[in-house]
Amino acid sequence: MRESLAAAGFEVQLRGMSRPGLAGEIPIPDAMVDVWAREDDAEGARALLAGLDARAHLEWVCPQCGERNPASFELCWSCQRDIAAGD
Ligand SMILES: [Zn+2]
Incomplete structure (x- = not known):
């Protein structure tokens, strides 16, 4: 999800990793995570996320040990x- 946004040119952070200059909370239903984007990116990021199936991004598989991890x-x-x- 964050990678998808980054690939589209949005600078985003998952909530809990606060960084100065970021604003615009984008709650993602079902994903149990929030993505923060710059305020001027928020509308575009929100539109992009609306086109993603958030549930497909609930987990990532560790490339090192193969375990599944929450997004x-x-x-x-x-x-x-x-x-x-x-x-
Ligand atoms: Zn691992």
């Missing part, structure tokens, strides 16, 4: 791999 996790619960770390 809100930044680190694998099992091996602590950082999803944003890349390879």
